[in-house]
Amino acid sequence: MFKWFNASITRKVSSLSFVLLSFLFVVILYSVLKLQKINYEMREVAQIDVPLSDVISQIELIQLKQHLLMETIRQQKQALFDHPSLKKKALLGFNDYNRSLSEQLVKAMQVIQNGLKRGGVRIQVADHQTLIKQIRSLHIEREAFDHLVNQFFLHGDTDFSLHWSNIEKHCKKLDTQSGMLLKNIDQLTLKASLYTERQEQELMIVNAILGIAALFIGTYLTLYIVQSVRSRVGSIRWKIESLHRTLGEDSDEVGANSYQDLDEFSVLEADLNILTNRLSKERSNRYEVERQLIELATRDKLTGAYNRHKWDELLKEELALANRGGRFSLALIDVDYFKKINDMHGHGVGDKVLQFLVTELNKLIRETDMLFRIGGEEFAILLKNTGLDEAGKLAEALRLKVETFNTPSLPRFTISLGVTGSQESDDQVSILKRVDMLLYKAKGAGRNQVKIG
Numbered sequence: 001m002f003k004w005f006n007a008s009i010t011r012k013v014s015s016l017s018f019v020l021l022s023f024l025f026v027v028i029l030y031s032v033l034k035l036q037k038i039n040y041e042m043r044e045v046a047q048i049d050v051p052l053s054d055v056i057s058q059i060e061l062i063q064l065k066q067h068l069l070m071e072t073i074r075q076q077k078q079a080l081f082d083h084p085s086l087k088k089k090a091l092l093g094f095n096d097y098n099r100s101l102s103e104q105l106v107k108a109m110q111v112i113q114n115g116l117k118r119g120g121v122r123i124q125v126a127d128h129q130t131l132i133k134q135i136r137s138l139h140i141e142r143e144a145f146d147h148l149v150n151q152f153f154l155h156g157d158t159d160f161s162l163h164w165s166n167i168e169k170h171c172k173k174l175d176t177q178s179g180m181l182l183k184n185i186d187q188l189t190l191k192a193s194l195y196t197e198r199q200e201q202e203l204m205i206v207n208a209i210l211g212i213a214a215l216f217i218g219t220y221l222t223l224y225i226v227q228s229v230r231s232r233v234g235s236i237r238w239k240i241e242s243l244h245r246t247l248g249e250d251s252d253e254v255g256a257n258s259y260q261d262l263d264e265f266s267v268l269e270a271d272l273n274i275l276t277n278r279l280s281k282e283r284s285n286r287y288e289v290e291r292q293l294i295e296l297a298t299r300d301k302l303t304g305a306y307n308r309h310k311w312d313e314l315l316k317e318e319l320a321l322a323n324r325g326g327r328f329s330l331a332l333i334d335v336d337y338f339k340k341i342n343d344m345h346g347h348g349v350g351d352k353v354l355q356f357l358v359t360e361l362n363k364l365i366r367e368t369d370m371l372f373r374i375g376g377e378e379f380a381i382l383l384k385n386t387g388l389d390e391a392g393k394l395a396e397a398l399r400l401k402v403e404t405f406n407t408p409s410l411p412r413f414t415i416s417l418g419v420t421g422s423q424e425s426d427d428q429v430s431i432l433k434r435v436d437m438l439l440y441k442a443k444g445a446g447r448n449q450v451k452i453g
């Protein structure tokens with residue numbers, strides 16, 4: 001039982017259905033067996049007790065007729081023998097009585113014997129057997145009475161009183177015996193119907209008990225499952241709400257009253273949908289923030305060019321690739337007389353010059369080339385997979401572009417460039433030293449120049 005409480009909802013529902021179906025099965029099985037039994041008993045009542053009841057009423061009628069006949073003879077006395085028509089009528093009445101009683105007794109005997117033979121008598125077999133004995137003895141008495149009646153009609157005219165008193169005595173005896181037989185048959189019929197009634201009541205009580213037990217168990221288990229589903233759904237919803245609170249704003253979307261028409265699982269589904277949407281929004285926001293942080297960490301604030309940190313990192317990577325057979329070129333760029341620009345036009349204008357320079361350089365370089373600000377007014381371009389000639393041409397184009405630009409809001413200026421290509425066994429120090437030297441040479445040669453080497 002303890003294990004059951006910890007089982008999954010599916011197992012609980014299955015076991016609940018199993019218990020209820022078992023109950024139903026027991027109720028059906030019990031009802032079928034009991035109804036079969038009742039059916040047999042009803043058949044017994046129909047095949048034995050009903051015909052016997054018919055015999056009872058017939059015998060009662062025969063006896064009534066017989067009493068009337070006896071009363072008539074009692075009044076006629078000796079005169080019976082004086083009138084042949086009266087005698088004949090009386091004789092016919094006795095014969096009819098004898099024949100009818102005999103017929104009914106035979107009929108009763110056959111009904112009981114047939115019932116016993118077919119196994120139809122299931123209730124009070126012994127009582128039925130006693131009935132057979134009583135019928136037999138009544139038969140014997142009836143035959144004896146028949147004999148007395150014959151004697152009466154042969155010798156009654158000579159000694160009416162003697163013969164008639166014998167008939168009266170025997171008739172009473174017959175009355176008593178048939179009365180007892182009728183009473184026994186009556187009781188037996190009553191007992192059989194009471195017994196059948198008891199069986200029906202028993203069936204109803206047992207079915208009611210089983211039904212109530214099934215209802216009780218079913219209701220209890222259903223309530224338990226409903227309660228546990230509701231409490232689990234409630235607990236999951238509470239966790240979702242706390243998660244929303246942890247995430248911050250928008251938490252009022254959960255637990256809204258607009259769920260009134262939905263069931264628990266639909267509400268939970270709706271909550272989860274909101275949470276999923278929120279989490280995916282949060283994830284995209286996080287990616288965006290991360291992207292911005294990376295940008296901030298790798299870009300120069302003033303010009304937007306890559307910063308010194310990124311420069312060191314990428315230069316190292318390119319050197320490693322070059323050492324495995326790749327190639328790249330470097331251009332080192334410095335604004336000529338930048339101090340003078342600052343001094344003459346102010347630091348703000350100097351900043352704008354730097355921003356303008358970066359914008360223009362970015363327009364000319366390729367997508368794979370990268371522009372870095374590596375000092376105050378000093379920049380570098382990393383030209384991936386580019387030979388020295390090509391890099392030299394690009395440097396010259398850059399120099400020319402700057403020299404010839406004409407923007408009214410900015411003072412004119414020039415740049416000097418040193419350009420070198422990656423060489424075997426180059427490292428960070430050697431390549432930087434070489435390109436720095438070239439830039440120095442360009443400066444030394446009068447500035448606004450490109451030195452390649």
Ligand SMILES: Nc1nc2c(ncn2[C@@H]2O[C@H](COP(=O)(O)OP(=O)(O)OP(=O)(O)O)[C@@H](O)[C@H]2O)c(=O)[nH]1
Pocket residue numbers: 302334335336337338339340342346347348349350351354375376377443447
């Ligand atoms: N406006 C501005 N000026 C800067 C910035 N960073 C450095 N500088 C200035 O750039 C100037 C560099 O001057 P120098 O090193 O003498 O070089 P130069 O005047 O360009 O002379 P040459 O390089 O020899 O042609 C300094 O005055 C710095 O203050 C910056 O972010 N904005």
